[in-house]
Amino acid sequence: MMDGASQFATTMLLRPWWLLALLALALLSYLALRRVRGLGAWEQAFDPALLAAMERFGHVVPGAARRIFWPVAVAAIAILALSGPARRIADPDTFRNLDGIVLAIDLSRSIAEGGSLDDAQAAAQMILQLSAGRPVAMIVYAGEAYVASAFTLDALALSPVLAVLDGEIVPNAGSRSDRALDLAATLFSEAGILSGDVVLVTDGDHLTPQAFDAAAQLAAANIRVNGFLVEPTARHGDMPAPDRDGLERLTRLGDGSLGNAADPAPLADTIGKRAASALAKGETAALFFRDYGRYLLVLALFPALALFRRAT
Known part of the structure; x- marks a missing residue:
């Protein structure tokens, strides 16, 4: 337990300001989710009763929210990688x-x-x-x-x-x-x-x-x-x-x-x-820490692969 606590204490973010991008990503995801769940401008162009009837007969299928999950996952992992999670590799x-x-x-x-x-x-x-x-x-x-x-x-x-x-x-x-x-x-x-x-x-x-x-x-x-x-x-x-x-x-x-x-x-x-x-x-921080951001970018490849699957 002490070894794990010691390792955690030596872990830090080299570029923590990149975490602010997560807030922007969350806002963009929320806006995109609202659009993908609805029918966009079609809701204003159609009579509500007619649109409801077409949905009951299966002629109108709202977008699937899961379609934005993979792009958001890739962006979130990339932001975490850019924040520079690192661990001290040597004593002074x-x-x-x-x-x-x-x-x-x-x-x-x-x-x-x-x-x-x-x-x-x-x-x-x-x-x-x-x-x-x-x-x-x-x-x-x-x-x-x-x-x-x-x-x-x-x-x-x-x-x-x-x-x-x-x-x-x-x-x-x-x-x-x-x-x-x-x-x-x-x-x-x-x-x-x-x-x-x-x-x-x-x-x-x-x-x-x-x-x-x-x-x-x-x-x-x-x-x-x-x-x-x-x-x-x-x-x-x-x-x-x-x-x-x-x-x-x-x-x-x-x-x-x-x-x-x-x-x-x-x-x-x-x-x-x-x-x-x-x-x-200072500028010599790279000599003291091992940056694990590059390995997180490798993890981002897995949700990115889902973007290339064939649509049905």
Whole structure:
């Protein structure tokens, strides 16, 4: 019983608007049925008494309603077929290459020496744990961005990489989130991944106009830009303050979400729930469902054969 219920739950109509045609078919059938049961215009042309007498003598035979049954049956089955009855043929994990995550971790001096690198690592680790089978890649950046790991389906294998991150990993001084976003776009393109999330783990320092442009371009390509705000616990006099407003604007342009690295659970949970199944609502729905409409059209052949029988 549970298996049957589960299969029913995964059944859907890909084009449900075609069911509206059933209403039109019902109306046309009703009108046709009224005409076929009567004598049409002859009822107005003949004297009612004479017509009744001719019917009693068998000279007038009203049409048979059963003649419209077969055409209506063919049309009804065709409408049901066009509505696209379908059943899910795979779980979202089967289509992992459709949806990925790129972690971009800021290792600039304000984070590496600000006392919050542990928060950044913990936030990134939670993303790995809640990646839900999606492929994950990692970027580290400061004044330049570098690939720490290409896309991998074993997200937890990146944990050792996270553990050794420090301010010496990236030799270029600065904080160029725009270059990290550009590199993330390149990773998605080269891997052929159609959708996903970029997760910036940064304090929002030095967000250039190029970064905002890159976020908007990623969003247009169905790749969301999210951000974990890292707030240093120890700030030296020459270190910039965290830019929450700038990072919030960046994630808004990137159609993503903003969270705090010190409390990473809400954002990590949101990103973790974005699985490839969301693509089933878009143009890639055909990859997730088996359309049984074609088989219904085969069933329509049987009532259609009745239309070719010899009339008596």
